[in-house]
Amino acid sequence: MATSVATGELLVGCDFSSAPHARKHIVLALGAVTDGQVTLSSLDRLNTLDAFLDWLKRPISWVGAFDLPFGLPRELVLALGWPLDWHSCMMHYAGLSREQIRCQFAAFCDARPVGGKFAHRATDRLAGSSPSMKWVNPPVAFMMHAGVPLLLRAGAVLPGLYMPLAHVHGAQTKVALEGYPGLLAREVLGQRSYKADDKARQTADRLIARKDLITALEQGRTRLGFRLKLSHAQRDALADDASGDALDAVLCLMQAAWAKLRYQEGDHLYGLPPQADPLEGWIVTA
Numbered sequence: 001m002a003t004s005v006a007t008g009e010l011l012v013g014c015d016f017s018s019a020p021h022a023r024k025h026i027v028l029a030l031g032a033v034t035d036g037q038v039t040l041s042s043l044d045r046l047n048t049l050d051a052f053l054d055w056l057k058r059p060i061s062w063v064g065a066f067d068l069p070f071g072l073p074r075e076l077v078l079a080l081g082w083p084l085d086w087h088s089c090m091m092h093y094a095g096l097s098r099e100q101i102r103c104q105f106a107a108f109c110d111a112r113p114v115g116g117k118f119a120h121r122a123t124d125r126l127a128g129s130s131p132s133m134k135w136v137n138p139p140v141a142f143m144m145h146a147g148v149p150l151l152l153r154a155g156a157v158l159p160g161l162y163m164p165l166a167h168v169h170g171a172q173t174k175v176a177l178e179g180y181p182g183l184l185a186r187e188v189l190g191q192r193s194y195k196a197d198d199k200a201r202q203t204a205d206r207l208i209a210r211k212d213l214i215t216a217l218e219q220g221r222t223r224l225g226f227r228l229k230l231s232h233a234q235r236d237a238l239a240d241d242a243s244g245d246a247l248d249a250v251l252c253l254m255q256a257a258w259a260k261l262r263y264q265e266g267d268h269l270y271g272l273p274p275q276a277d278p279l280e281g282w283i284v285t286a
Contacts, residue, residue: 009032010030010031010060010061011031011062012028012063012064012252012253012256013029013064013065013248013250013251013252013253013254013255013256014026014027014029014064014065014252015029015181015246015252016067016068016143017143018068018142018143018145018146018147020048024047024197025045025245026045026046026047026049026051027044027045027046027248028045028046028055029042029043029246031253031257033226033261036220036225036227038227038228038229038254038257039229040228040234040250043237043249052150053150053154056150056153056154056156056174057154061173061174062175063177063263063270064176064252064256065178065252065255065256065284066151066176066177066179066252067179067180067181067252068143068144068146068147068178069121069129069132069140069141069143069144069178069281070161070176070178071089071121071132071144071161071277071279071280071281072089072093072121072132072144073120073121073124073280074279074280076105076108076133077089080104080108084279085279086161086162086278087161087162089279090148090149090152093148094149098135098142101135101145102135105135105141106135119133121280122276122280123178123280123281123282123283123286124283126283126286127182128182128183129182132280151174151176152164154174157173157175158176158177158281159177159268159269159270159272160269160272160276161278175270177256177259177270177272177284178283179252179255179283180252180286181248181249181251181255183285184222184224184251184255184285185213187222187223188212188213188216188217189209189212189213192212193205193206194206194209194210194213194244195242195244195245195247195248196242196243196244197243202242206242207239210238210239210241210244210247211239213247214230214235214247217250217254218230224254224255224257224258224285226254226258228254238250255284255285258284259285270284271285
């Protein structure tokens with residue numbers, strides 16, 4: 001479903017966690033785009049889902065890319081007999097416990113041959129992202145279970161998937177897109193790793209990779225066509241975050257900037273392909 005909305009100036013990139021706490025935050029990279037340059041204004045860290053919802057509900061307009069899946073594989077939904085309308089499917093999904101999700105998804109996988117256990121969305125295969133039904137390493141299925149309902153409660157428009165009935169053209173508009181920082185990072189680094197949550201794996205090589213990635217973003221050496229503007233302190237903070245959470249939020253910010261430019265050029269789907277499956281969703285810039 002194509003959506004036509006008015007957008008504000010704020011851009012948001014979000015590195016999401018389904019279980020944030022004092023040492024593992026949801027990170028929001030906030031900024032704006034002007035003349036081909038994305039300026040990072042701040043990095044906000046939230047340590048509860050309630051704080052994230054409160055932020056989403058603030059009376060401001062934004063275009064954001066969020067690092068969590070927005071849909072399930074059609075093959076999986078058909079096999080489970082769940083609703084084929086995206087909003088109805090997400091409401092059903094949100095009503096399940098994580099244990100119920102794990103059991104149903106595990107039963108689906110157990111019935112399939114080795115090497116093809118998981119169902120994949122078309123966008124997962126193209127972007128190289130984890131299957132959106134995966135519940136461990138990383139638990140993206142639980143990220144969707146936690147995050148999508150909060151975006152809906154905040155009244156967000158999800159282009160290609162959902163337009164709130166209460167939306168009025170010209171009102172404060174929150175536009176949420178599915179981001180994936182790994183897609184942009186691999187364009188620069190190939191298969192080099194730049195982050196690790198485990199301190200034992202937070203090596204000098206990964207620090208060098210983060211610095212190389214930051215330099216490439218600042219110089220505009222990606223297909224998105226934007227340069228990232230940072231202060232010296234911001235550059236140091238991104239490099240020093242060995243978990244990569246802050247840098248992932250900034251990568252999503254760059255994807256949000258690309259989507260906003262597509263909208264300003266007349267694409268009401270923010271760069272998402274019109275043929276994308278309206279049940280599965282699509283990763284922006286994929």
